[in-house]
Amino acid sequence: MAGRGFIHDKLEIKFLILYIAARVIEPIPFDTVLDLTMCDDAIDYFDFSECLNDLVKTEHLTLSEDGLYAVTEKGVRNSQICESSLPYSVRLRCDKNLSIWNRKLRRKSQVRSITEKRPNGTYTVRFNLDDDMGSVMDLRLMVVREDMAKVLSERFRKSPEKLYSKIMDLLLSDDEDEPER
Known part of the structure; x- marks a missing residue:
């Protein structure tokens, strides 16, 4: 693990990724999952990437052709079961970041412009x-x-x-x- 924080192993990283994926209002790209997951100093990029790929392989998350990640029913169920395992301070930080991202995503879906020739x-x-x-x-x-x-x-x-x-x-x-x- 990279630094001092509350997340101590890959299983907790997976719990955190599922926690995020279950609360974001629409499928999100890799960079967004990464940004939202890096809310704890102990998480490093390589562990994160491995955990994200594992969650897709185990069908907790889906990866679309457009490169967007979304939680599955299985992922939602496991997230609900495991969310209490995440440290409270990590959940608070994560919820704050999710609130900001969900506002941006909602705004993007409510304000659109299309150009046609x-x-x-x-x-x-x-x-x-x-x-x-x-x-x-x-x-x-x-x-x-x-x-x-x-x-x-x-x-x-x-x-x-x-x-x-x-x-x-x-x-x-x-x-x-x-x-x-």
Whole structure:
């Protein structure tokens, strides 16, 4: 083991990985599993990698073609049985990190932008904003260049609520000063 910490053997590393996989809201890539697991100073990369591979081999986790890890029913059952074996301080640190990651994952699924090329050479950028109840906004815009579409997508993902608010303000405003056309 690498340093001083509370995790002392590979079995405890496996318990920790299962604890994480059972609580993350969607399948995650290797790097994310690694980041979330390295919450204890005693875990090293090589032990982690070996344990992660063992959990896939024993069908506690699945590894998709996209390189995403997800917990199986067997993994969830064993995680529930073994979670009390993890030191409380490790679980607290892990829960804090999981909370941050789950917020990021939830945000990513609620804020989406898609760019599609049209037959005439222009692009359609589609912006979606959802909340826990469903769709809040589904907006499509035409742009003439792909680089413009990328800029719009990036800006939308940074602050979709701002765009939504401005659209609502424009649509709900009483602009009596402006002449009708």
